[in-house]
Amino acid sequence: MKNAIIIGAGSTIASCVIDKLAAKDFNIYLLARDSEALLEKQQDLNVKYPNANIFIQAFDVLANSMDQITEKINICFDTLGTVEVVLIAYGTLPNQKLCENDLKEESSALRINGVSVLEICHHVANKLQLQKSGTLAVITSVAGLRGRQSNYIYGAAKSMVNIYLQGLRNRVNQYGVQVLTVMPGFVDTKMTAEFKKGLLWAKPGKVADDIVNAIFKKKDIIYTPWFWRYIMLIIKSIPESIFKKMKL
């Protein structure tokens, strides 16, 4: 059996990935913020996949210190042995307006979506490098490709992760470690429950399919669904002098 660690297992997208991995006979360690929901999720997976071993631990990137989180990740590796897949999926969609008026809000958004992710990547990458195998997959966002007035705090954090992963990929490639950057567009999840959904919106199951395929195909960077590559190509090509006047 293979092993996976899911950091942010409560995420709607991650939940779909977990199902797809469990169906492929993975043992899975779940880390999520809500300990009650985690227990329920473990029970759910035990019903669906009686042969898989599902382990759980609660974690919170705001409430826990980095040492505590490092320790939690060590426990996952110690329990599972060789780990094939680590997925980092947690995140929040900060209220941009609130962030503009409240620095504390802004810092915590940057910490959750940016800095804490890098710290976890730092530790996980070293573990995989030692193993000389495995995949580190991180969900960032197409929002990290160009700053827009409506959500540049979130975008900045995701962009920081994008660049970090690029460097990391370059560093650990020689050790046989895959680093996968996942950039979804609009996905119908808990995070976006209140948004009106249109044509561009994808179902979490579709995004999870793309993620799992990219892991097994050893991809570096994916846009999901695929058409976001082209949408972002257009958005990135708009000259800044025009872009700064647009309401986006």
Place this chain on the structure above:
Amino acid sequence: MSHEYLSWGRINNATSMLDYAPISRNKNLDFADVNRILTYGNGRSYGDVCLSDQASIINSRFLNKFIHFDRKDGILTCEAGITLQEILKLIVPTGWFLSVTPGTQYVTLGGAIANDVHGKNHHAVGSFGCFVEEFELCLSSNERLICSKAQNANYFFATIGGLGLTGWIVWAKIRLLPICNPNMVTNSYKFANLDEYFALNTELAANNDYTVAWIDCLSSGAKLGRGIYFTGAHAGYQEELIQPKASHLGMPIYLPVSLINRYSLQIFNFLYYNRRQSSAPVMQHYEPFFYPLDAINNWNRLYGQKGFYQYQFVIPFTNAREVIAEVLKHISKRKMGSFLAVLKTMGDIGSGGLLSFARPGVTLALDFANQGNKTIELFRILDQIVLEAGGAIYPAKDACMSPELFMRGYPNLDKFKLLKDPKFSSNFWRRVVGE
């Protein structure tokens, strides 16, 4: 944060004051400062039972986890936000099926209980509620009750078919049906008019687990009520199993006008009635048999921007033939018929739900494109016929019925009111009963 909710007919909508999206079934929601609450399942009700203006909405979508599956005895416990499709994916490969299923698998367990839904086997086994062993009901006081026939029975029977008004169903335990495989053995029989339908039904309903009929509601005169009668049974041992066809059909956008009008209907009904029929039994996967419409995603958008109504009623067996004929005459005269006209007889096994729709008699379900007053006027005429026949209209499909019709069709209403939660309310409830 607030959010706009739609129901399946896309005529009714409601904007919430606040949304709860619980991810853990064991955590209480804070109802202290809210006045109006309603649970939203998957919005597969056609009218306004699943909608409430100025309310806090419990969005049950993220409570879709399994809790326990007794594979030996076919008893399944899961959170109420799970869809029937998710349940089927787990149970069918292990040799179990839903004891009762409506015509779409995209409804939640909670929604199936709250409308006490019925299926093609109602005449033989009763409604969904007959197979609910127990559930947890959370009241607006945050008191949680385990309800079954033996425990809090009054809440049990008020909640089955209770239109989401007794509280929030958190999880439920249901009894499943053993099957050999996913296949169905199906038969179809043409009937030339209503008399032939009733004769055929007497014979076929007695010997078949699943029965339903499609009728061409544009035909008139001697052909009034002509259609096709379908029967089905779960298949036995198969040398080769059939795979379901993956569907990629969908209606991604809202059309400005309805694709369904009197001309397209006439063509459809003619072709459908006259399609080639096999006289031998046909082997089918259960999906096309139970859920033919699920093959087209968002098929409700075919009706365009204005949306559509569904009108479903049940009337007692006495005089049923005459009453159905009268209804069909009114429809064919106006050429407003629907391409989904479904006729079925229901049996006398009841779930005991105080406000359950399913009851012995004949039920007819019809779709109508929204043509404004013209459609409402037709409904008023049909309402009168249903009222006089001692029938009832199905709240899950309704957007128009009068308070009087509801009261007369649901004689246990007063008993129900005593068990309704003071804070749970829907647009439907306020329309037919008041605050």
